[in-house]
Amino acid sequence: MAAAEETDCENVPWGEVTPEAARKLLVAAVEAFAERGYHATTTRDIAGRAGMSPAALYIHYKTKEELLHRISRIGHERALEVLETASGRGGTPGERLAEAVSSFVRWHAGRHDTARVVQYELDALSDEHRAEIVALRRRSDAVVRGILREGVESGEFDVPDVPGTTLAVLSLCIDVARWFNVQGRRTPEEVGALYADLVLRMVSARR
Amino acid sequence: MAAAEETDCENVPWGEVTPEAARKLLVAAVEAFAERGYHATTTRDIAGRAGMSPAALYIHYKTKEELLHRISRIGHERALEVLETASGRGGTPGERLAEAVSSFVRWHAGRHDTARVVQYELDALSDEHRAEIVALRRRSDAVVRGILREGVESGEFDVPDVPGTTLAVLSLCIDVARWFNVQGRRTPEEVGALYADLVLRMVSARR
DNA sequence: CCCGAAGCTGAGCAAGCGCTTAGGGCCTGT
DNA sequence: ACAGGCCCTAAGCGCTTGCTCAGCTTCGGG
Numbered sequence: 277m278a279a280a281e282e283t284d285c286e287n288v289p290w291g292e293v294t295p296e297a298a299r300k301l302l303v304a305a306v307e308a309f310a311e312r313g314y315h316a317t318t319t320r321d322i323a324g325r326a327g328m329s330p331a332a333l334y335i336h337y338k339t340k341e342e343l344l345h346r347i348s349r350i351g352h353e354r355a356l357e358v359l360e361t362a363s364g365r366g367g368t369p370g371e372r373l374a375e376a377v378s379s380f381v382r383w384h385a386g387r388h389d390t391a392r393v394v395q396y397e398l399d400a401l402s403d404e405h406r407a408e409i410v411a412l413r414r415r416s417d418a419v420v421r422g423i424l425r426e427g428v429e430s431g432e433f434d435v436p437d438v439p440g441t442t443l444a445v446l447s448l449c450i451d452v453a454r455w456f457n458v459q460g461r462r463t464p465e466e467v468g469a470l471y472a473d474l475v476l477r478m479v480s481a482r483r
Numbered sequence: 484m485a486a487a488e489e490t491d492c493e494n495v496p497w498g499e500v501t502p503e504a505a506r507k508l509l510v511a512a513v514e515a516f517a518e519r520g521y522h523a524t525t526t527r528d529i530a531g532r533a534g535m536s537p538a539a540l541y542i543h544y545k546t547k548e549e550l551l552h553r554i555s556r557i558g559h560e561r562a563l564e565v566l567e568t569a570s571g572r573g574g575t576p577g578e579r580l581a582e583a584v585s586s587f588v589r590w591h592a593g594r595h596d597t598a599r600v601v602q603y604e605l606d607a608l609s610d611e612h613r614a615e616i617v618a619l620r621r622r623s624d625a626v627v628r629g630i631l632r633e634g635v636e637s638g639e640f641d642v643p644d645v646p647g648t649t650l651a652v653l654s655l656c657i658d659v660a661r662w663f664n665v666q667g668r669r670t671p672e673e674v675g676a677l678y679a680d681l682v683l684r685m686v687s688a689r690r
Numbered sequence: 691c692c693c694g695a696a697g698c699t700g701a702g703c704a705a706g707c708g709c710t711t712a713g714g715g716c717c718t719g720t
Numbered sequence: 721a722c723a724g725g726c727c728c729t730a731a732g733c734g735c736t737t738g739c740t741c742a743g744c745t746t747c748g749g750g
Contacts, residue, residue, distance in 0.1 A: 399519065440669070479684075482689065527707085539727080
């Protein structure tokens with residue numbers, strides 16, 4: 277009984293944001309930022325989508341920029357978590373890379389509204405907030421670079437330029453958030469599988 | 484003598500924009516839009532960068548959105564021109580794909596300020612203007628898809644999903660505009676060569 | 691039964707926005 | 721010499737923006 281009233285922090289999107297009014301505002305902001313962009317979205321629009329008055333926003337968030345920062349930080353943490361979990365599941369470097377790419381892409385496609393805000397609105401953050409986010413992004417980079425390096429050492433991969441290829445792989449995955457459309461023909465799972473195959477071809481040593 | 488006073492439309496960036504004041508304003512707008520984004524840029528900022536008063540903008544452009552449209556249209560035309568020229572140079576599908584990718588990437592890296600505006604500010608256009616631009620983008624898509632199809636037919640490529648791979652190749656190239664940095668270690672030429680190699684690996688049939 | 695904290699709203703402020711207008715130099719054709 | 725068009729500026733209009741604040745309601749603890 278009591279458990280049913282609690283928010284399921286693990287499975288519900290943005291479950292970690294409380295109280296409920298703060299979460300409703302944040303979800304509304306993600307929607308609006310993804311649709312129009314941060315600078316084109318007004319605080320009145322966000323409050324309106326959440327069914328509240330403009331003033332309500334400032335009870336839960338100090339500024340509009342703090343809202344973006346909360347979204348960006350939680351989003352980056354989730355994306356990084358997805359990537360690290362996938363890369364830690366064991367197997368050959370090839371298997372780990374395929375798992376990492378397909379799940380990272382699934383996240384960017386399935387949660388493309390969040391991903392769009394997270395990946396394309398970094399410039400709107402304050403200097404300190406942006407620095408914090410950039411640190412998280414470096415960890416994503418390290419995960420992919422690590423897998424590539426291991427594959428090269430074992431001879432399974434042939435990658436002349438590991439940092440450059442890391443950049444390309446992450447860039448490919450991230451840009452899914454830009455073009456992915458729910459009305460489109462592909463499901464997040466299909467795009468994930470396609471991209472995992474393409475990336476494996478990019479790095480595999482010729483037989 | 485007379486020729487020296489004319490603007491070199493072929494070789495100078497934005498040479499086709501006249502008179503000079505209109506070009507100066509447009510160049511300033513590209514700078515500002517690339518740096519801060521369309522919505523975060525004010526008409527006063529654009530005019531200031533061009534060394535003119537805010538009102539001067541409205542002698543040459545009806546609205547701020549028309550300025551973005553001019554930039555977007557010319558930019559897309561130039562990018563498409565680069566892609567079509569490269570793909571038309573002849574050779575095997577592999578050679579044409581390598582040429583297309585490396586020159587398209589060189590454009591996105593070398594002119595990354597323009598490319599950033601062109602690729603990431605589409606949402607700010609009016610419906611009619613956006614429709615015009617989308618038509619140009621479909622032609623880019625057709626160029627890459629055509630090369631892939633030819634390579635598959637000749638047996639040089641092994642591409643199970645031609646539309647999906649076309650999307651991935653273009654996405655990879657376009658996203659260069661987001662991350663490329665002049666202060667970074669790589670030149671546009673280096674990134675172009677790296678990406679051409681990666682894309683060839685993605686589509687080539689195993690020997 | 692009352693008290694204070696917490697959550698929310700209606701009204702509105704100061705600042706900045708896109709854009710307009712009146713007016714003045716300057717170049718060109720007659 | 722001078723009329724007429726072209727560029728440009730100073731000033732500012734009407735509106736929207738992010739954000740604030742006084743006051744109302746709700747609710748758990750003593």
